[in-house]
Amino acid sequence: MREYIIPFDTNNTPKEYTDVVIVGCGIAGLYTALMLPSDIDVTIVAKEPYKETNSYLAQGGIAAPCDKFNDTKEMFFNDTMVCGRGESDTEAVNILVNEAMDNIIQLEKLGVKFDKDDNGFLLGKEGAHSVSRIVRSGDSTGKSVMEALYHLAKSRENINIRENIFVIDILTYANKSTGILILDDGRVKSIFSKYTIINTGGIGNLFEQTTNAKGINGDGIAMILRANGIVRNMSYLQFHPTVFYNNSSLKQSFLISEAVRGEGALLYNERGERFMEKVHPMKELAPRDIVSLAIMQQIKKQITPCVYLDITHWNEEALKLRFPTIFGFCQRNNINMAENLVPVAPRMHYFMGGIKVDINGKTSIKNLYACGECSCTGVHGKNRLASNSLLEAIVFGRRIARNIKENIYDIIDNDKDIRIVNVDSSYKIMEDEHTIAKWMGQYFGIDRTIAKVKQLENKINKAYCNAKKTNIICREEIEKVNMISVIKAIINDDLNKKITKKTNLN
The missing domain is CATH 3.50.50.60 (FAD/NAD(P)-binding domain)
Incomplete structure (x- = not known):
């Protein structure tokens, strides 16, 4: 039914x-x-x-x-x-x-x-x-x-x-x-x-x-x-490797297109070391999952929560012509791509x-x-x-x-x-969307493990159990119910695949 x-x-x-x-x-x-x-x-x-x-x-x-x-x-x-x-x-x-x-x-x-x-x-x-x-x-x-x-x-x-x-x-x-x-x-x-x-x-x-x-x-x-x-x-899930990093609380992050690396941009850690050469034959142009994981591994070993994208071998006019949107965004954030390194970190991107x-x-x-x-x-x-x-x-x-x-x-x-007279799905999730999304970032990232996913599962199940029945028809409440149901399906699929393959890493 x-x-x-x-x-x-x-x-x-x-x-x-x-x-x-x-x-x-x-x-x-x-x-x-x-x-x-x-x-x-x-x-x-x-x-x-x-x-x-x-x-x-x-x-x-x-x-x-x-x-x-x-x-x-x-x-x-x-x-x-x-x-x-x-x-x-x-x-x-x-x-x-x-x-x-x-x-x-x-x-x-x-x-x-x-x-x-x-x-x-x-x-x-x-x-x-x-x-x-x-x-x-x-x-x-x-x-x-x-x-x-x-x-x-x-x-x-x-x-x-x-x-x-x-x-x-x-x-x-x-x-x-x-x-x-x-x-x-x-x-x-x-x-x-x-x-x-x-x-x-x-x-x-x-x-x-x-x-x-x-x-x-x-x-x-x-x-x-x-x-x-x-x-x-x-x-x-796919995490894009090069998303502009700043301390903003804005949920939507600005993507630095893969095309920038396609035009020769290189990745460096906080010590000024180019690290992708040791990771994959295609270096900065390796598949996204490999580049994102490599960046996260660098971030774990350093103080700075980002790495740096370098395309300073291009001049300003050429960058404005090829990447007008990206150049303009960086400029508004006090970074001239022709002169400065661009701070980047992986972020959730594609499903x-x-x-x-x-x-x-x-x-x-x-x-x-x-x-x-x-x-x-x-x-x-x-x-x-x-x-x-x-x-x-x-x-x-x-x-x-x-x-x-x-x-x-x-x-x-x-x-x-x-x-439809009676429904079981009409309820109010007490946690707000930001809290739920924060859980996903904490427990379902690039380097997630079975233990982390099970922690997330416990939180989602608790949120579901604590939900209150309601007759209020409201977009925001329906969206939260949608979020919870999709997350539950994601967790189930992830745990089933991990148990089947007997591996911790995705």
């Missing part, structure tokens, strides 16, 4: 109807909507404005095998598989590699401007890539893509974008998605749809410090868990696990799809290759659109009313 988080009756709430409802307004959601035929009505709902998505923050670019630098699809495939630590899904990676460039070209047709010269794309290089293959738009690729897609979607008559709408739950009947339950300006409403697509992003804000935008709490994953949907690899989907984005619940960071296609395995995240979103988003197009006209009626 599935759970809902609040009691409701769709007979007594305002109802809306659409062909496809998309939850989330990042690249995955916008691109999927634009790939659907114009005679299909699409409603996009998002709890934050489009500029407050992880997609908008993305700096580096989109990986794709190009003709330059003797790159091949086979090389890109191998780089992705190696980075995934042998746990990437072969079929999904093949699809990613083979459909990459077609989707880059499609983005251009939709109005996205990438950096080019007379010979084609200007390609960047990032960690664990054997050649330069990152298609980019300055150092704010996500912003460029999002601006183009968002404004194009707004202009389409069949696409209705509604921001600042909180999705409470997925509506299901007989293990079939029928739409969503929303909180709109304090009122509970239902949106019935033939298909539902979850694009809610990752789980970054489960941590005290993260590169993620605010509101990225794993909401979509929590909704899937309540609907008895299948998730996988919930403990596979490789999530809602289990097939190669067409289908979840275990009929008529329900998931795409982007909230989904788990199996592409990333245990560790994501740099700049494969936006690529995964567009490749599988287009496949979802194609699959819906092939089947939607066969669905006649999908608006079954639902009445």
